Amino acid sequence: MMREPKNVTATEFRNQAGRYLEEAAKAPVVITRHSRPSRVLLDIEEYERLKTFEDTRRSAYPHELGDEFFEEGYQGKPTPELDHLLED
Secondary structure, eight states, X not given: OOOOXXXXXXXXXXXXXXXXXXXXXXXXEEEEETTEEEXXXXXXXXHHHHHTSOOOOXXXXXXXXXXXXXXXXXXXXXXXXXXXXXXX
């Protein structure tokens, strides 16, 4: 199991890149800029593992969707039991 990511500033990473290359073998190294995550340094094996996941996200126009997307419970059909969420 991989350890929790380690956060380092971009300056700290630049000054000690060798150290963080070694640390990335044990846990992801999150490089921050202006206190926000900017890049992640991963072990190559973890990167290769993550590449194997298929990204199933895609956008579509309603006319491109099959009928199964419009069955009860999917967006596009009335759901009176949820109407209270739209009330002011």
